[in-house]
Amino acid sequence: MVLPTTTTRATGTPAATRQAIPPPHARWSRHLPTALLAGAAAAFLLPLWVMLAGSLKSMDEIHRGSLLLPPLRPTLDAWRQAVGALSPGLLNSLLITVPAVLLSTLLGALSGYALAFSRWRASSRALSNLLVLAAFIPLQLFLYPAVLGLAWAGLFGSLAGAVLAHVVFGLALTTILFKGHFEQLPLELLRAAQIDGAGFARTFFSVVLPVSMPMCAVVMLLQFTGIWNDFIVGLVFAGAENRPMTVQFTNIVGTTFGERAYNVEMASALFTAALPLVVYFFSGRLFVRGVLSGAVKG
Amino acid sequence: MTTGAAIEIRSCCVGYGAAQVLHDIELDIAEGEFVVLVGPSGCGKSTLLNTIAGFIDHSAGRLAIGGRDVTGVPPKDRGIGMVFQSYALYPHMTARQNLGFALKVAGVPRAEIARRVDSVAQLLQLHPMLDKRPGALSGGQRQRIAIGRALVRDAAVYLFDEPLSNLDALLRNELRVELKRLHQSLRKTMVYVTHDQVEAMTLADRLVVLNQGRVQQIGTPLEVFTKPANRFVASFIGSPAMNFIDGDLRHDAAGTTLELPIGHLPLEDFAGLASPSTPVAIVLGVRPEHVALDANGAGLQGTVTLTEPMGSQTLVRVRCGGIELSSLQAPHLGFAPGQPVGLRLDTRFCSMFDRASGRRLGA
Numbered sequence: 249m250v251l252p253t254t255t256t257r258a259t260g261t262p263a264a265t266r267q268a269i270p271p272p273h274a275r276w277s278r279h280l281p282t283a284l285l286a287g288a289a290a291a292f293l294l295p296l297w298v299m300l301a302g303s304l305k306s307m308d309e310i311h312r313g314s315l316l317l318p319p320l321r322p323t324l325d326a327w328r329q330a331v332g333a334l335s336p337g338l339l340n341s342l343l344i345t346v347p348a349v350l351l352s353t354l355l356g357a358l359s360g361y362a363l364a365f366s367r368w369r370a371s372s373r374a375l376s377n378l379l380v381l382a383a384f385i386p387l388q389l390f391l392y393p394a395v396l397g398l399a400w401a402g403l404f405g406s407l408a409g410a411v412l413a414h415v416v417f418g419l420a421l422t423t424i425l426f427k428g429h430f431e432q433l434p435l436e437l438l439r440a441a442q443i444d445g446a447g448f449a450r451t452f453f454s455v456v457l458p459v460s461m462p463m464c465a466v467v468m469l470l471q472f473t474g475i476w477n478d479f480i481v482g483l484v485f486a487g488a489e490n491r492p493m494t495v496q497f498t499n500i501v502g503t504t505f506g507e508r509a510y511n512v513e514m515a516s517a518l519f520t521a522a523l524p525l526v527v528y529f530f531s532g533r534l535f536v537r538g539v540l541s542g543a544v545k546g
Numbered sequence: 547m548t549t550g551a552a553i554e555i556r557s558c559c560v561g562y563g564a565a566q567v568l569h570d571i572e573l574d575i576a577e578g579e580f581v582v583l584v585g586p587s588g589c590g591k592s593t594l595l596n597t598i599a600g601f602i603d604h605s606a607g608r609l610a611i612g613g614r615d616v617t618g619v620p621p622k623d624r625g626i627g628m629v630f631q632s633y634a635l636y637p638h639m640t641a642r643q644n645l646g647f648a649l650k651v652a653g654v655p656r657a658e659i660a661r662r663v664d665s666v667a668q669l670l671q672l673h674p675m676l677d678k679r680p681g682a683l684s685g686g687q688r689q690r691i692a693i694g695r696a697l698v699r700d701a702a703v704y705l706f707d708e709p710l711s712n713l714d715a716l717l718r719n720e721l722r723v724e725l726k727r728l729h730q731s732l733r734k735t736m737v738y739v740t741h742d743q744v745e746a747m748t749l750a751d752r753l754v755v756l757n758q759g760r761v762q763q764i765g766t767p768l769e770v771f772t773k774p775a776n777r778f779v780a781s782f783i784g785s786p787a788m789n790f791i792d793g794d795l796r797h798d799a800a801g802t803t804l805e806l807p808i809g810h811l812p813l814e815d816f817a818g819l820a821s822p823s824t825p826v827a828i829v830l831g832v833r834p835e836h837v838a839l840d841a842n843g844a845g846l847q848g849t850v851t852l853t854e855p856m857g858s859q860t861l862v863r864v865r866c867g868g869i870e871l872s873s874l875q876a877p878h879l880g881f882a883p884g885q886p887v888g889l890r891l892d893t894r895f896c897s898m899f900d901r902a903s904g905r906r907l908g909a
Binding site: 441 | 599601620621622626627628630631632634635636637638647648651652695696699
């Protein structure tokens, strides 16, 4: 992020001052970062192009031409099939992801707040260390007890069960992130709220949460991508009728008889990845700002 | 219980054992008084303020606000308003919402909130900025909003934690005057922490000088300035700083004399100092304004080494008898380095300290 801004700033300075002092090696080295970045961007964009082009081709064209060529006779047939097959999954994914993201963020913020400002320093530190540990244990380890627990609660094989599983599995990470962020908040701000008579809940909802919106955005994005792209929780906990898009997508890719419909598979993959892509595209700026405001006390 | 004191602090300690930061603080603050806690960084002044506010618990002693013991009482129930060094405004609220937040939390009806915010805004001339957020305001405006936020609460005691130290010099002077005017019109009890001795002198009804967690002196600014209780206070209060000269107090048949490296002074000049029976090692404290210079050479002989023009006055450094003294002079007198001068100490205004303990001797 730093390199392109410096190059634009360099080229953005008035030409007169630039030419007045010709920097000896500047011309060559100034374009090097731009070239490197362009190369990296191309490397990342190429697969996307192959997928996009492929999804607009007929199977005939895929067999005949190169992967890199643009579609000569573009068709939406593959997309029609993909959307038809994945639409129920899209709805399920939304029904799982949206509540799970909101709940895990809100609960993470609340528990992070409680931990950050706990009266009992030692125990809150011990608890935080346990949470860090928990956040990095692969969730496969928890699958069996979680299945038993949800079955006992009567939520196994339902959307609510999948949401609950996501919330529980995500809570450790969101709590740690929020705790770290809240500890960076200026002490005087919290003291001002105390003087103004705000209690624990009031301070959280009226002061701490509103000033932590960038952090909320970061955590929500993180949770959103994680939960949207999740496969195993959806497969295990959601139940047959409630399978999210990712699970249905693998069904499409995995269970073909005869000729593989590459174009449909490519369209399905793009369709499944579309929402996170759009969300990232529009919130990328917010994401970067959020990360920074967490690092440098904002 | 009620003593008429707004704040009563009795042998208050904060911290334990080696980590004790405040030692046996005794302080009574009267209703409507403006008390300034002053001292170098780390002296415990902010700790004392935060103890009054209730952010820090005292480990021993008694702390009462408005005649009520507040041990264990949370900040919000102590009847205090507070202004912080970093302003600590709520960045997501407009100035108006910042001012009204405490009242909203307290469940005051909306019309009443509007009325009280309006009257405080009137008082501090905040109206043009009421609908802006803190981010859109300058430092001085922010701090005025923060002062307003404290005043809206109609508290018994207002606490200020270095409220002006984040502002530039010009704004600081402006707001200082404004604060003093505010106190004169409101007559509310105010406790103010600063490390800036000019702020301390100009604002305070009474000064509390702190060092290393102990009260050094409590008094009006003039008392503290003219009769510093010990060498620390003498060196901390007053700018340019006081001259200190080591000497011996000797008593013999001829009377009492003060032997200094620059010469001997008869002691009759020192008001109220009891004659010591044995020689006493002392430190004489003379403020630069009480060191008179004579270009014609009358008095002790010295040489100008350095001049520091400050505009209204010039600080002249003079070498005399192996030590260097500073003297405040009118700039038009034109003292220059290398110039021989006569030097006289105005002993009526000198202070004398015991060299070992640093305590003030005499009245």
